[in-house]
Amino acid sequence: MRNSGAVGIFARRHHHHPLEALPWLAAVAAYFAFPSYLPLGAQILATILFALSADLVLGYAGIVTLGQAAFFGAGAYTAGLLAAHGWGEPVSGLLAGAVVAALIGLLSGIVILRTTGLTLLMLTLVVASMLYEAVNKASWLTGGDDGLQGMQVWPIFGWFRFDLFGRTAYCYCLIVLFLCWLAVRRMVHSPFGRSLVGIRENIRRMHAIGAPVARRRLVVYTISAALAGASGVLIAQTTGFVGLTFLGLDRSGSVLIMLIIGGVGRLYGAFIGVPLYMIAQDRFSEIDPVYWYFWIGLLMVVVVVFARGGVLGLFERFWRWTR
Amino acid sequence: MAGKVALDLRFRGGDGKSACPLNISDILSAAVTIAFNGLAYAMVLYLISVGLSVTMGMMGFVNLAHGVFAMAGGYVLTSLMSRWGVPFLPALLAAALIVAGASIPVERLLYRRFYGGDDLDQVLLTIGLVFMSVAGATYIWGPLQQPLQPPAWLNTPFDLGFRSFPAYRSFLILSGAALVTALWLAVERTRFGARVRASVDNLRMAQSIGIDTSRLFMATFALGSGLAGLGGALGADLLAVNPGYALQNLVFFLIVVAVGGLGSIRGPFFAAILIGVTDTASKYLVPEFGAFFIYALTLVVLLWRPNGLFGRA
Numbered sequence: 001m002r003n004s005g006a007v008g009i010f011a012r013r014h015h016h017h018p019l020e021a022l023p024w025l026a027a028v029a030a031y032f033a034f035p036s037y038l039p040l041g042a043q044i045l046a047t048i049l050f051a052l053s054a055d056l057v058l059g060y061a062g063i064v065t066l067g068q069a070a071f072f073g074a075g076a077y078t079a080g081l082l083a084a085h086g087w088g089e090p091v092s093g094l095l096a097g098a099v100v101a102a103l104i105g106l107l108s109g110i111v112i113l114r115t116t117g118l119t120l121l122m123l124t125l126v127v128a129s130m131l132y133e134a135v136n137k138a139s140w141l142t143g144g145d146d147g148l149q150g151m152q153v154w155p156i157f158g159w160f161r162f163d164l165f166g167r168t169a170y171c172y173c174l175i176v177l178f179l180c181w182l183a184v185r186r187m188v189h190s191p192f193g194r195s196l197v198g199i200r201e202n203i204r205r206m207h208a209i210g211a212p213v214a215r216r217r218l219v220v221y222t223i224s225a226a227l228a229g230a231s232g233v234l235i236a237q238t239t240g241f242v243g244l245t246f247l248g249l250d251r252s253g254s255v256l257i258m259l260i261i262g263g264v265g266r267l268y269g270a271f272i273g274v275p276l277y278m279i280a281q282d283r284f285s286e287i288d289p290v291y292w293y294f295w296i297g298l299l300m301v302v303v304v305v306f307a308r309g310g311v312l313g314l315f316e317r318f319w320r321w322t323r
Numbered sequence: 324m325a326g327k328v329a330l331d332l333r334f335r336g337g338d339g340k341s342a343c344p345l346n347i348s349d350i351l352s353a354a355v356t357i358a359f360n361g362l363a364y365a366m367v368l369y370l371i372s373v374g375l376s377v378t379m380g381m382m383g384f385v386n387l388a389h390g391v392f393a394m395a396g397g398y399v400l401t402s403l404m405s406r407w408g409v410p411f412l413p414a415l416l417a418a419a420l421i422v423a424g425a426s427i428p429v430e431r432l433l434y435r436r437f438y439g440g441d442d443l444d445q446v447l448l449t450i451g452l453v454f455m456s457v458a459g460a461t462y463i464w465g466p467l468q469q470p471l472q473p474p475a476w477l478n479t480p481f482d483l484g485f486r487s488f489p490a491y492r493s494f495l496i497l498s499g500a501a502l503v504t505a506l507w508l509a510v511e512r513t514r515f516g517a518r519v520r521a522s523v524d525n526l527r528m529a530q531s532i533g534i535d536t537s538r539l540f541m542a543t544f545a546l547g548s549g550l551a552g553l554g555g556a557l558g559a560d561l562l563a564v565n566p567g568y569a570l571q572n573l574v575f576f577l578i579v580v581a582v583g584g585l586g587s588i589r590g591p592f593f594a595a596i597l598i599g600v601t602d603t604a605s606k607y608l609v610p611e612f613g614a615f616f617i618y619a620l621t622l623v624v625l626l627w628r629p630n631g632l633f634g635r636a
Contacts, residue, residue, distance in 0.1 A: 064442045111622065115629045118385060121442065122581045123625060129574045130618035137613045249570055253450045260447055290466075294458030300451025301433065304444050 023271040027174055031167075038166035039238075044278045045173035046234035047258070049180055051270035053227035054255045059265025060188055061220045062200030063113075066252050067124030068228055070108075070131045071101040073247030075229025077135060080148045080242035088154040094176065094233045101229020102222050104131070109221040113214065125249065132247040147243030151236070162238065169238035176234060180227055187223070188267060196220055200265075257300055263312030272311050355486070357604045363492040365592075365599030366499025367561050370554030372579040372591045373506070374547020380586015381523045382540055383439040388452035389551060390569035390576055394460065396422050396552030397564035401469040411474040415556055422552025423545045430544045438540070453569045460566035471559040495557055502553070503592060510588055519543055523586045578621045584634025594632060 030041055050072055057063045075097030082093050112123040135142045143149055155161040160168045187193050198206045199213055206213050236242045245251065254277070262273025277296070284292040307314060375389040396418040403414040433452075437445050473491045480487040510516035518539055521529040530536050555562070562572055579598055583590030598617060605616040624632065 058443070064446055066446070111626065115625065117442070118379060118585060119581060119625055119629050121385065121446070122577045123622065125574055125577065126618050126621050126625075130615060130622075133613045133615045133618065137611055137615065249573065250454075253454075256443075256447060257450070260443075264443070290458050290461045292458070293454045294462070297451040297454030297456075297458065300447055300454070304448040304451065305433070305436075 020268075023268070024178065031170055031174075035165065038170045040166075040278070040282055042166050042169040042173045042238045043235060044275050045170070045177050046231050046238065047255075047278060048270045048274045049173075049177050049234065050228055050231035051255055051259050051262070051274050052177075052181065052184055052267075053224045053231060054259050055264060055267065055270055056184065056188075056220055056224040056227065058256070058259065059267075059269070060193065060196045060200065061217055061224075063124075063217065063221065064121050065124040066121060066249065066256075067108075067126075067128035068224075068255055069247050069249070069251040070124075070128035071105055071225040071228035072232035072251065073135070073242075074104050074131065074225075074232070075101040076232030076236035076242045076246045077142060077148065078229070079233040080151050080236045081141070083151040083153050083237070084148055086152075088152045090153055090156050090172070090237050093153075093237060094230055097233035097236075098226040098230040101232070102226035105225020105228075106218070106222045109218045109225075113217050113221060125252075128247065128249065128252060132244065135247060136244055143243075145244060147241060151240050151242070153237050153240060162240075166238070173234050173238065176230065180230065184227070185267060192216065192219075197265075254296075257296060260300070260303060261311060266312050269312055276311070352486075353607065357600065357607055359488060359492065359496075360607075361600030361603035362596070363495045363499075363599075364558075364561055364603055365595040366495055366503075367554050367558030368575060368579050368599055369592050369595035370499060370502065370557065371551045372576045372583075372595065373588060374544070374549075374551050375576055376580045376583060376585060376587055376591045377519070377523070377543055377547050379580060380584075381519070381526070381543065382434075384434060384437060385442055385445040385449065386434070387446060387449035387573060387577075388456070388569065389548075390573050391452060391456040392422050392426060392548040392551040393555030393558075393562075393572075393576075394456065394564065394568035395425065396555035397471075397559040397562075397568070398460065398464060398469060399552070400556035400559060401471055401564055402464075404472065405469075411477070415553065418556035419549045419553040422555075423549030426548035427541060427545050430541055434544070435537070435540070453573070456569050457566050460568075464566070466566060469559070469564040471564070473560070491560055495560075498557065502550075506550070507589065515542070575617075578617065580631075582621055582624050582631055584631030587631070587633040590631055590633030 027041075027045065031038065034041065050068070053071070054065070054068050057065055057068070078100040079090075079093035079097040082088070082096060087093070108127045112120060112127060115123060136144055139145070153162055156168065156172060160172075162168050162172075188196070195206065195211050195216055198211065199216060203213060232246060236246075258273040258277040259269055260273065261276055262269030262271065281292055281296075284295065371390070371393045374392075375386055378384050378386045378389070399418040399421050400414050403409040403417055404411065409417070429452075433448065437448060477490045477494055479490055481490045481493045482488075510519060518529070518534050521532075521534060522536055522539055526536065555564070555568075562568065575598070579591050579594045582598065583592070583594030597620075601620055602614065602617050605612060605614075609616075628634070
């Protein structure tokens with residue numbers, strides 16, 4: 001069979017490309033190369049999962065959301081509350097957090113995905129604000145402004161303790177991220193994933209050819225919520241803390257920024273944008289955490305005005321230019 | 324994020340738990356308090372949000388950074404008054420004018436190229452600006468809230484016979500009402516207003532009958548930002564002026580616009596009253612729920628009418 005032309009491209013696009021191993025090799029290499037930065041590394045890996053979840057709704061389903069932190073925080077608080085009330089088993093906590101986040105995604109999705117455009121954008125923000133306010137006011141349960149106190153996370157499978165150097169945390173996050181990435185990758189290349197792109201590109205035509213647009217949007221919204229929840233759980237379990245910032249608008253905003261720096265709708269944008277953002281944040285924050293927001297804001301403006309498509313977009317342009 | 328509204332319910336003693344009025348006069352007194360404070364809050368919300376409504380409806384631009392202009396108004400007012408001793412009224416005027424002037428280069432250099440474009444670009448651009456404003460305001464004014472010292476003539480309570488009202492908020496309501504009247508008259512009666520209405524209704528048609536929409540956009544944007552600056556300055560007492568202002572209050576401004584109807588000039592006024600009074604009432608009667616009811620109300624209204632109360636389908 002000839003693997004050329006359009007058919008060939010479609011037939012090959014779901015095969016694993018050697019380049020795709022690169023982020024994973026880099027992640028494994030980082031484990032050995034930077035042993036003193038493993039806690040930061042674990043945060044980066046967990047945040048990549050968060051950005052991946054945002055890429056699914058934003059890059060594939062075309063839903064611009066300002067409420068992704070709602071699911072992140074829902075997962076984190078679920079696992080945090082379990083761990084603070086005597087059930088610190090991490091893997092079941094991870095599943096519980098993902099399920100709760102997915103439920104919130106499903107319920108809010110049923111309600112808000114009926115709208116489109118600006119109204120939808122605002123409703124995502126409203127849902128997140130609602131959850132924020134609920135958690136803030138239920139301080140008898142969640143600790144409110146002070147954050148949740150007293151999380152006790154048990155060793156994974158009763159064996160691997162979360163150590164001070166972040167070794168277990170790093171490996172745990174890496175494995176969870178890898179499994180989620182495999183699932184997401186499979187999904188976006190499936191007919192379901194292709195139909196999502198169709199919905200993003202031309203929703204009217206998808207309606208016309210009889211695709212169940214509303215159901216597909218709801219399904220992807222729910223899956224994305226579950227992934228965001230899992231990401232929140234990872235951060236909560238590895239840092240042993242959950243606070244209101246997990247639910248804030250700045251978290252929803254900054255995940256979009258990380259994604260845009262890497263490149264939206266490409267599945268790998270998260271792997272580039274998140275490390276760049278978080279390493280830069282770590283460096284800058286040592287100098288002054290306040291300036292960091294200024295520079296990231298400025299960078300955002302520059303990226304939107306001059307470099308749409310992020311780092312991967314620049315690579316693509318360069319690639320086309322050289323041929 | 325949201326709900327850092329310093330609602331000062333001055334007539335009530337106790338800790339806020341005394342939520343059950345027992346007799347008629349208590350109920351009436353509570354109702355008057357809620358209506359009064361809710362109205363003051365609504366004026367601030369409307370002055371700030373009306374420009375956002377027009378930017379979204381006419382130019383098709385999601386300006387998440389609109390709160391930055393309101394915050395700038397608050398900072399200009401408090402700085403002019405405390406550092407340079409400028410009297411209150413001239414400082415108010417200066418806040419509106421300076422913010423309006425400063426908004427023009429922002430519109431010409433940045434916003435203009437994204438009108439009617441991709442939502443995501445607009446969201447990212449304006450979130451970037453919000454982040455810059457947070458850092459910029461911290462750098463210049465520090466992380467603490469800027470206090471507003473109203474002039475002496477606004478410190479004495481305003482006596483209506485059967486009860487007295489705090490003067491500053493009475494002033495807020497009266498001046499807000501005057502501004503709203505002036506704005507609506509301008510939109511209905513002047514040539515500029517007619518152009519704005521034409522462009523909101525049908526942009527292409529407005530262009531083809533020779534309205535210079537680019538300049539109109541600039542003027543409208545400056546006017547909307549100036550009003551936001553004025554609203555932020557007048558409301559410095561209600562919405563605390565601090566570096567996180569644009570981020571904390573964003574959801575309220577967006578709610579007012581979404582509930583009122585994008586592009587509408589009157590819609591946000593009624594939405595602001597609805598939101599302002601509901602928020603005040605829920606904070607007064609059931610403080611343990613915070614801003615929760617506002618969000619629920621918004622959700623219900625937007626499900627019932629996705630284009631807002633006064634938006635067109």
